[in-house]
Amino acid sequence: MTAPALSQALARFIERTRYEDLPQEVVSFTKLCVLDWLGSALAGADQPPIRMIRELAEEMGGAEQAALVTGGRTSALHAALVNGAASHVVELDDIHKASIIHAATVVIPAALAAAEWRGRSGRDLIAAIAIGYDVCFRIGEAVSPSHYRYWHNTATCGTFGAAAAAGKLLGLAEESLVHALGNAGTQAAGLWEFIEDGAMSKQLHTGKAAMNGLLAALLAEKGFTGPTRILEGGRGFFHAMSEEFDASRVTERLGETFKIRENSFKIHASCRHTHPAIDLALSLRADPANPLRPEQVRKIRVGGYRSVVAITDDPSPASVYAAKFSLQFCVALALVKGRAGLAEFTEQTLHDPAIRTLMERIEVKLDPEVDAAYPECWGTRMEVTLAGGDTLTVRTDYPKGDPENPVAAEELIGKFRLMTDHLPVGRRERHIEMVLQLEEAADLAQFWPEGSRI
Amino acid sequence: MTAPALSQALARFIERTRYEDLPQEVVSFTKLCVLDWLGSALAGADQPPIRMIRELAEEMGGAEQAALVTGGRTSALHAALVNGAASHVVELDDIHKASIIHAATVVIPAALAAAEWRGRSGRDLIAAIAIGYDVCFRIGEAVSPSHYRYWHNTATCGTFGAAAAAGKLLGLAEESLVHALGNAGTQAAGLWEFIEDGAMSKQLHTGKAAMNGLLAALLAEKGFTGPTRILEGGRGFFHAMSEEFDASRVTERLGETFKIRENSFKIHASCRHTHPAIDLALSLRADPANPLRPEQVRKIRVGGYRSVVAITDDPSPASVYAAKFSLQFCVALALVKGRAGLAEFTEQTLHDPAIRTLMERIEVKLDPEVDAAYPECWGTRMEVTLAGGDTLTVRTDYPKGDPENPVAAEELIGKFRLMTDHLPVGRRERHIEMVLQLEEAADLAQFWPEGSRI
Incomplete structure (x- = not known):
């Protein structure tokens, strides 16, 4: 048959x-x-x-x-x-x-x-x-x-x-x-x-x-x-x-x-490849014990898979549309505004000095471990060095909204x-x-x- | 530039x-x-x-x-x-x-x-x-x-x-x-x-x-x-x-x-590959000196290019649609009716004894010379053996309606x-x-x- x-x-x-x-x-x-x-x-x-x-x-x-x-x-x-x-x-x-x-x-x-x-x-x-x-x-x-x-x-x-x-x-x-x-x-x-x-x-x-x-x-x-x-x-x-x-x-x-x-x-109203990093930034900002504030940040190293680096490493986006593909912008936006929705991607936020200053402290690079798990996992590792010298490290394997990390x-x-x-x-x-x-x-x-x- | x-x-x-x-x-x-x-x-x-x-x-x-x-x-x-x-x-x-x-x-x-x-x-x-x-x-x-x-x-x-x-x-x-x-x-x-x-x-x-x-x-x-x-x-x-x-x-x-x-x-209202043969049949039928009549035909050999043989060699089509892809039917139809338009492809002609009888005398084969000129020329050679033993041979390189053989x-x-x-x-x-x-x-x-x- x-x-x-x-x-x-x-x-x-x-x-x-x-x-x-x-x-x-x-x-x-x-x-x-x-x-x-x-x-x-x-x-x-x-x-x-x-x-x-x-x-x-x-x-x-x-x-x-x-x-x-x-x-x-x-x-x-x-x-x-x-x-x-x-x-x-x-x-x-x-x-x-x-x-x-x-x-x-x-x-x-x-x-x-x-x-x-x-x-x-x-x-x-x-x-x-x-x-x-x-x-x-x-x-x-x-x-x-x-x-x-x-x-x-x-x-x-x-x-x-x-x-x-x-x-x-x-x-x-x-x-x-x-x-x-x-x-x-x-x-x-x-x-x-x-x-x-x-x-x-x-x-x-x-x-x-x-x-x-x-x-x-x-x-x-x-x-x-x-x-x-x-x-x-x-x-x-x-x-x-x-x-x-x-x-x-x-x-x-x-x-x-x-x-x-x-x-x-x-x-989030940005390229999907920026989402795991935005999720991490928002989780650090919302930490009930130690909410991260932009002025505490000395350095943020974002380690992503290949597409994160290839598509979203843009330290200086020139338009609102380009900002949606800039990991530096998206992470800074999330930390400063606490959101990265449609309403947050505007000409105003694009030129916001607090966001622009923070963006200069953000670096995007390939993380071999994160990359090895791609494309099954669209993950990211984020390492934040604080002004006082302490370091926070967080990692996610799935952006929020994936079935493995469902949104309520x-x-x-x-x-x-x-x-x-x-x-x-x-x-x-x-x-x-x-x-x-x-x-x-x-x-x-x-x-x-x-x-x-x- | x-x-x-x-x-x-x-x-x-x-x-x-x-x-x-x-x-x-x-x-x-x-x-x-x-x-x-x-x-x-x-x-x-x-x-x-x-x-x-x-x-x-x-x-x-x-x-x-x-x-x-x-x-x-x-x-x-x-x-x-x-x-x-x-x-x-x-x-x-x-x-x-x-x-x-x-x-x-x-x-x-x-x-x-x-x-x-x-x-x-x-x-x-x-x-x-x-x-x-x-x-x-x-x-x-x-x-x-x-x-x-x-x-x-x-x-x-x-x-x-x-x-x-x-x-x-x-x-x-x-x-x-x-x-x-x-x-x-x-x-x-x-x-x-x-x-x-x-x-x-x-x-x-x-x-x-x-x-x-x-x-x-x-x-x-x-x-x-x-x-x-x-x-x-x-x-x-x-x-x-x-x-x-x-x-x-x-x-x-x-x-x-x-x-x-x-x-x-x-x-003609049939597959394009049947057209050169229909053209030849119609020209023989319309010959002012010796118009060919179906009852004179002992044998017709149609020599075509590869697609003529591959697609239109069908001695016994079962439907009107199939008849449009049967070279035997198309040539017999043209000789009997003097036309192969939309009005000629009907259930009636499909079962017309005069057409069916003539179809049995029609043979389709590859003509190497005709085939060598394909696809630039969609030609056909036709050899008609008459009841008296005489043979008529005609050939065309382009079906009627091609720019090289324009229709008025x-x-x-x-x-x-x-x-x-x-x-x-x-x-x-x-x-x-x-x-x-x-x-x-x-x-x-x-x-x-x-x-x-x-």
């Missing part, structure tokens, strides 16, 4: 998995993913690239099927496009290390648009999102790391996750889900070349991936066929788009474990409040309440408060 | 080329491309995959910006999607050998939607289409043949052509055109894997390519940025999506020659009439008249007769 085609195995998993099959902690975790996504989307809604995409969607017009985080309602496809773009622009959305996928920004907009349009329940949505994460994480793991050389995994692999989640919400049967996955894969796109210019394509990628996955599912619902072996087929996704791949990752323990729990959250729900709620502090307090708190009680929602067509406004 | 980036060179060409720069024969030829496209699109409009895509577009809704070949009007993006899908389903659309691109089905829907929405002139449309063909042919040539191993050139490379044509119609300046090309390339998709299942993805590819190219141009108009070296960049289209490439093909004689003239038209405008008009014989005669003839006088149209927003109906 030969193994079923990968799409078929995934389709069976998608069709058969019900909300009732999810362990309680998966349900709770998925709701936090939704909240975290919503925060990123609302925080990004007014950024220029998102404004442009929203304007275009408005000009195109469409039936009022789903809500936009930028306000108003539009067609399900346009909602997926705009919301998918909006949630990837402030760089605070979730990340899965093994597949290098930011799943929320692709899976959730597609799922939400389908759920709103078709009036599905909160439980349906939770199950669909957990399934969508699972599907794209598996495909991303199968093609990692070689696929990532050229391709933006979040967009390419994410398209499958969007189709899986949307297909689940449409109630597609196994055969139709195979076609949906097939036509998701044959639309998969998103090259890294844009990064050379810092171009806006990054948000187009995620918006389009959400839209394309939803499109594949909606067409499959009508009987539109696609390739049945899009992953492993001779002219399919694996062979065409990755130098090496491990197909077994797609089905390994499929249905036994929910990989959404492997998801990491970003608490309260902290994610706090992050959400910070990301949405431009909203009226009442609406912000109602969002938190709604998302954390998502399983109680009977009909998502009526989900968003205040009519058409998220 | 280094050469400008490829996108910049193309953008400059797109911006600077005006209708007035086109030689008269390019204008005439482009109009024939439009007519041929329209015939394919109208002939395919009611096919199941197109019906499904159209239904979905209807459900999504949209402003009435452009006409659908399936009837009615919708948003520019949806029009590009539906019309792009419709024009690739009856397999009679044009083909460019060197780039392996069917340009019409991607470039024209995107251009037409932009032109209708913005009320551009017929001259603007003609120039944009000629430019769009040029751009995608060049990119396709640069990545041929290796790209074609996995990728459907028409969709992937076609996306650039759609963006180029739409960008021209939007009046984008060089810098914006660079961004449009960048975001076209980063959306490029379409894997051949669907062919294993004969899935409907083929039409999704062309519809999406038209839509994605138009989307890239519309976003660029708003200032949305993209990668500036999408073709040759280290993580761009060439490196990611083709094993080998020749970047010089992109700019070789750019602006000096209009590659749209290299386009081939399909006259009158023949393409005849093909259009056959493809649209389900339409009222008045509408059909008006279409012909309108397209052949396209340069007279002042405002394409008002182009289609009978209001919203193509």
Whole structure:
């Protein structure tokens, strides 16, 4: 007996998995993913690239099927496009290390648009999102790391996750889900070349991936066929788009474990490689016995893995964006301000003399022991020499928000409040309440408060 | 001085080329491309995959910006999607050998939607289409043949052509055109894997390519940025999506020659590899001195190049679709019916005893001389042994419709009439008249007769 085609195995998993099959902690975790996504989307809604995409969607017009985080309602496809773009622009959305996928920004907009349009329940949505994460994480793991050389995994692999989640919400049967996955894969796109210019394509990628996955599912619902072996087929996704791949990752323990729990959250509004050092700085500052104050610091030596040194050793960042990739800035910011959230990365902090003075005392270097544990552990060692000559040494193996160093729900709620502090307090708190009680929602067509406004 | 980036060179060409720069024969030829496209699109409009895509577009809704070949009007993006899908389903659309691109089905829907929405002139449309063909042919040539191993050139490379044509119609300046090309390339998709299942993805590819190219141009108009070296960049289209490439093909004689003239038209409704043999059969049948009649035939030996033998040697096709890939059927059909158009490939002809009897006398084999000239020449030698013992030998190097064996405008008009014989005669003839006088149209927003109906 030969193994079923990968799409078929995934389709069976998608069709058969019900909300009732999810362990309680998966349900709770998925709701936090939704909240975290919503925060990123609302925080990004007014950024220029998102404004442009929203304007275009408005000009195109469409039936009022789903809500936009930028306000108003539009067609399900346009909602997926705009919301998918909006949630990837402030760089605070979730990340899965093994597949290098930011799943929320692709899976959730597609799922939400389908759920709103078709009036599905909160439980349906939770199950669909957990399934969508699972599907794209598996495909991303199968093609990692070689696929990532050229391709933006979040967009390419994410398209499958969007189709899986949307297909689940449409109630597609196994055969139709195979076609949906097939036509998701044959639309998969998103090259890294844009990064050379810092171009806006990054948000187009995620918006389009959400839209394309939803499109594949909606067409499959009508009987539109696609390739049945899009992953492993001779002219399919694996062979065409990755130098090496491990197909077994797609089905390994499929249905036994929910990989959404492997998801990491970003608490600090900077490059992920700066996070372990920020965590250490904050822990020293918050030490109840001996809280570290900036003026006590004579020297800080930060020992990181290779990417920390290669990407974040910048003693003199020239812009707020560059500051997010400066370990010196991030550590000094954390020690001076006690936070490194969206609100802390500003022109003001960039030129704050207290921060700049402290930055001069911070040195970044490779720590061979920390590096040996990479990439399984994204760790950092920090050695602080005090003015009096004493030395404090601390170390972490995982940035806060990794599954091994989980962030508490309260902290994610706090992050959400910070990301949405431009909203009226009442609406912000109602969002938190709604998302954390998502399983109680009977009909998502009526989900968003205040009519058409998220 | 280094050469400008490829996108910049193309953008400059797109911006600077005006209708007035086109030689008269390019204008005439482009109009024939439009007519041929329209015939394919109208002939395919009611096919199941197109019906499904159209239904979905209807459900999504949209402003009435452009006409659908399936009837009615919708948003520019949806029009590009539906019309792009419709024009690739009856397999009679044009083909460019060197780039392996069917340009019409991607470039024209995107251009037409932009032109209708913005009320551009017929001259603007003609120039944009000629430019769009040029751009995608060049990119396709640069990545041929290796790209074609996995990728459907028409969709992937076609996306650039759609963006180029739409960008021209939007009046984008060089810098914006660079961004449009960048975001076209980063959306490029379409894997051949669907062919294993004969899935409907083929039409999704062309519809999406038209839509994605138009989307890239519309976003660029708003200032949305993209990668500036999408073709040759280290993580761009060439490196990611083709094993080998020749970047010089992109700019070789750019602006000096209009590659749209290299386009081939399909006259017969079958696999292109059967066309030279059909041409020969029709010429023997139409010989004014000695018209060949089926009952005179004792034996026909068809000598082809390798693909003729590999793909079209099928003495007993089981379906109408399979019959289009059976050289025995195609040659017998041509001799019995005197035509091999859309109307001739039917269940009736498939089981016609006269055709079946003749098929038994037809043999397909490799002709080393013909094969040696392939792929520059798609030739065939045919040797007919008559009942009386005499032998007729004929040979062609290029199927009818290749630039080396051009089809007359009158023949393409005849093909259009056959493809649209389900339409009222008045509408059909008006279409012909309108397209052949396209340069007279002042405002394409008002182009289609009978209001919203193509």
